[in-house]
Amino acid sequence: MVTLTAPEATAPALDGPTVVDLSGAPVRDLNQALHNAADGQSWTVTNPGGKHSLAVGINADATVTIEGHAGYYAAGMHQKGTVTVTGNAGVGLAENIMSGTVHVKGDASQSAAATGHGGLVVIDGNAGARCGISMKGVDIVVGGNIGHMSAFMAQAGRLVVCGDAGDALGDSIYEARIYVKGAVASLGADCIEKPLKAEHLAELAELLAAAGRTDNPADFKRYGSARNLYHFHVDNSTAY
Amino acid sequence: MCGIAALQLRNPSLHPRMGSLLSSMLCQIVDRGPDSAGLAVYNTPGLVSPGTSTLSLLGRDQGMTTADITSGVAALLPSDAAAAVQVVGDTTLVSAAVGTDLLVKAVTETLPAATVIGRGEHVAVMKSVGHPMEIAADHGLEAMAGSQGLSHTRMATESAVTAGGSHPFSVADDLCLVHNGSFSNHASVRRELKREGVVFDSENDTEVGARYVASRLQQGDTLEEALVNLGKVLDGFYTLVVTTADSMAVVRDPIACKPAIIAETDDYVAMASEYRALAALPGIDNARIFEPEPGKVYTWSL
Numbered sequence: 001m002v003t004l005t006a007p008e009a010t011a012p013a014l015d016g017p018t019v020v021d022l023s024g025a026p027v028r029d030l031n032q033a034l035h036n037a038a039d040g041q042s043w044t045v046t047n048p049g050g051k052h053s054l055a056v057g058i059n060a061d062a063t064v065t066i067e068g069h070a071g072y073y074a075a076g077m078h079q080k081g082t083v084t085v086t087g088n089a090g091v092g093l094a095e096n097i098m099s100g101t102v103h104v105k106g107d108a109s110q111s112a113a114a115t116g117h118g119g120l121v122v123i124d125g126n127a128g129a130r131c132g133i134s135m136k137g138v139d140i141v142v143g144g145n146i147g148h149m150s151a152f153m154a155q156a157g158r159l160v161v162c163g164d165a166g167d168a169l170g171d172s173i174y175e176a177r178i179y180v181k182g183a184v185a186s187l188g189a190d191c192i193e194k195p196l197k198a199e200h201l202a203e204l205a206e207l208l209a210a211a212g213r214t215d216n217p218a219d220f221k222r223y224g225s226a227r228n229l230y231h232f233h234v235d236n237s238t239a240y
Numbered sequence: 241m242c243g244i245a246a247l248q249l250r251n252p253s254l255h256p257r258m259g260s261l262l263s264s265m266l267c268q269i270v271d272r273g274p275d276s277a278g279l280a281v282y283n284t285p286g287l288v289s290p291g292t293s294t295l296s297l298l299g300r301d302q303g304m305t306t307a308d309i310t311s312g313v314a315a316l317l318p319s320d321a322a323a324a325v326q327v328v329g330d331t332t333l334v335s336a337a338v339g340t341d342l343l344v345k346a347v348t349e350t351l352p353a354a355t356v357i358g359r360g361e362h363v364a365v366m367k368s369v370g371h372p373m374e375i376a377a378d379h380g381l382e383a384m385a386g387s388q389g390l391s392h393t394r395m396a397t398e399s400a401v402t403a404g405g406s407h408p409f410s411v412a413d414d415l416c417l418v419h420n421g422s423f424s425n426h427a428s429v430r431r432e433l434k435r436e437g438v439v440f441d442s443e444n445d446t447e448v449g450a451r452y453v454a455s456r457l458q459q460g461d462t463l464e465e466a467l468v469n470l471g472k473v474l475d476g477f478y479t480l481v482v483t484t485a486d487s488m489a490v491v492r493d494p495i496a497c498k499p500a501i502i503a504e505t506d507d508y509v510a511m512a513s514e515y516r517a518l519a520a521l522p523g524i525d526n527a528r529i530f531e532p533e534p535g536k537v538y539t540w541s542l
Binding site for chain 1: 268495496499501514515516517518519520529530531534
């Protein structure tokens, strides 16, 4: 058992981040220390080696940098702080994020930001299938492409894709807004293209800036719900 | 679940380290399938040799001494066939300088109860029930050299936890297939293949996939074509890795529920269920790392 100690909240910034080397320290100890973290602390995780559940359940305005590739469920249930992964992230990145920021500089696997309620998830590379599935308020900005069935049953929040989107984008979508710069392989049930008005250009510019991107908002197309699926149609009453 | 780790070494200077690299990969996928495991190694000195056919038989105890098996098999083969038998871990290897069909015939006459789990000039296949790392240690994987290696840890769903139900399924010369997932229509495809005269060893769904690929290859498909055709015929969830004497292929079903990640360098191509299995490979920091696209067949040849 390795005991990790957080730097004092009052420690001068010159002390730099607490370094946790996961080639020796267990993930459980890292996460426990992060759960005890105070606002303003910063942490660097080295040799992550694709381990699962890194930096899960943070609930402080702490800054965590994972130097390398993270495994499944990195930065899950995240609140307040900032987690940066310098490499790739596995399945279920930032699952159920509530607030704060999660930034992956490489690619993310399937189900990134699934069911996220709030906060910002930035993926500089590509995201796999089911990105933003059942999103409930999270903002997601993907620099590259996203896989099939992304924003499936999305309820709230914004999904910005600077590359292409796979099949069945926004299938059974409720009220989230989707912006795609590249090609969409196909739209899912009840997802349609919608006009890009001034208010959308403004929010898109804000999201791109928050993600540190310089793409032109006018190059994007907006997609959203046709609202035919989740309203009951009396014409269908005999079907039951 | 189930875990897969596969390694094709492009740089011959890495061949002596094949077993230790595959072992480090296997160690990280044990959690995904602790029931049973299997290994396939290609061109491993001491297990196979050029110009000789080798059969891998399930189990160390075939009910006869190795000397009796050797003489029994030798008696059924030409005098210059130089039949040899060795036990490696939980596997019995029978080699002779004849074609595999002739060797299979001689082995099944000598050992009617034997199950052939691997055949060919280049591959040795080893399977057992228990902790995957113990199985690897029993077979001495760590010290094995080779050009390619494939390992699978199984969390059984479609058939019983038996050594025979472990992957890889090797049903044609130097061909191996491992599977993470399940085929939902394997029973009907099995019936079709049986009608064409294909004989099965087990009730396992993956064996149907392996027999299907073998049947397509026999009909002239390339490895890529065989896997494209598999996608049209077999329904279900799958990430598959298929190896031949000089090739490796990866394919995921179009829905892609089952994970896969690939790392490619000038020295090797490695595929695993999870990145952590690749983390200890040499030069991984500079490798091209990507997830295979759903429904797309990837092949690499030595």
